[in-house]
Amino acid sequence: MRGRGWRARAPGLNAAFCVAALAACDSSVEPADPGDVGAGPDPVPAPVDLSRAWATSTPEAQGFDPELLGGAFADAASAVPNIRALVAVRNGRLVEDAYFGGMHRDSAFDMRSVTKTVTALLVGLASDRGLLDPEDPMTDRLSHPSRRSEHGGIRVRDLLTMTSGMQWSDEEDFGPWVRSGRPVGYVLDLPIVAPPGRRFIYNTGGSHLLTVIVENVVEGSALEFAERELLGPLGIDHKRWPVMQDSVIVGGAALALRARDAAKLGQLLLQGGRSGSRQIVSRAWVEAQVGRLVAVGDIGYVLRDAGYGYQTWSDRRGGGDDVSAFVMWGYGGQFVWVVPDRQLVVVAQTHWRGTGDHDGIQADAVADLIVHRVIEAALPIRR
Template structure:
């Protein structure tokens, strides 16, 4: 049973379907595989692999090289919106798709935009100073050590466990959804270790960031993201699923099209600038994409972004989401890979996307 099905089965109202917001569409240039430096049969190899069952669950793929679309594929498959089944969808370039935890990384970018406007606290600021409604928590000497930076890097040191199935009410994200106050729930978790000592995957951390953006801007998270990130990038359609409290599920509710996810990746390559406009401050982007800590898998982790190296030793940064959602950017190769998939809540569901990126994209580079 998945997250939404569990909430419904236990008597909660279904989470609100997201409203679709529109702006002015971005125009993309396309280039041949050979011109982009790929083997000319790279697309055919992906088609055969999907037909042979090697890439089960793949829904969409967009590959950019030097800012142009070199490869784009869409396939039919079962899909859902945060656990609410949509049946089998014949995907195409205009179909929105759940990004799940890729949402976290995009919220990290939006936070930097709000910070440049003076709307949210700096990373070094005491966290609980931004939550005056919880004076009892602020009076705790151990919690006084929490900084906004610990939220950005998921090193808060509080007990949080999303390894349990979403059918289990002990899963911290499910428990957060049911809490009368999701932000107090996150901040009131038992202290496991000093802040900054270790990385613990936490959708609750991103929920706090989303709240700070909304509070500081006086707008809903999706509205602010639309005005300051999506619309300036030419992302003309998006949706953001709400949690039970009616606010956007900052950690996992964003829905974009693969091309638009790729546009986020290209923005990173372009140091936060698009069409002559600085959308994300370059300094903030550098902080996001600098390893501040290390995950349990040995990857670097910045401000809501993962960092690593591919088989050739080339550095990459990226974002991952339940079901195989993936955005990978390799600066040296000027390459962006955006993947959407439907392997939600399946053990090893991310392996297909890793195989696709490593074997069929990186492995197809001729130069």
């Protein structure tokens, strides 16, 4: 692990979730002819059908250095003692996966704030169907006694980008929010401390408001909508998604997935919302979701030039120097790390309960394993 001594708060959730059920160049080389093959990003493969089980391949066939990749997986448990799963998918093929600490490929693991990215996909699906618009005022889609006139300027988009202006701290508010029995009222009762759309304030409670909004506009429950329109079409039928006291799925945390299924979510975004011949969620939505709508900056080691889109992180250097990535990040080092220029998806799951003040250190170690071991093993393909 790269010891930087930072203690960044990984997104979401440093309190136990207590809801029930919860390359170098040689100057002597002649300049390349324009028609020659040169180094560059991986060619984009045809979208794989994510409703099916992963097709498997070998590291060599998918452009990995097999020794480097094998070393990364062999060293994973010593680098991150709490690691439970590590998966690498390249060019739509499952190349390597490993499980630790008694876990196996069918273990569904609570990925904490990775849930937020899935919530944003549900909002996108509702938007694609004309049921809501990101520019809608929050209060048009959220009826509750705790609504105040100050909430009038907050748009659905502001909830998506963590710029609602509502006060929130996971350290101070998460536990009381869970215990309050008022998952909407607690959030709305908090002060507004910035104009909407102006200031990034990471807000797990605001993410839950998004699932409540989805529930308000779709047929059936938000969970039924998720199963029908997203998880089912991706072949994800082994999961746990608890509800809050309002009987609505938790928008900001607690979705438990198998690591291979979490990789499908990353691959869906990598494929611009497409699975085989089916467009699950619109490309325009995906581009916004993984885009840099809000500049956040340096967050310890995990993200060095971070931005935020719709409930999803991005980093201009998240795949190593000058290699961009977008990242689903949950407390304690839950990651779905996507590197478009390598056509690569990496999933890591860790045991996070009880990590407390060490959650940032653990997330640092997982990020180091992903970026400096797995991604570095994914050689750029020469085209």
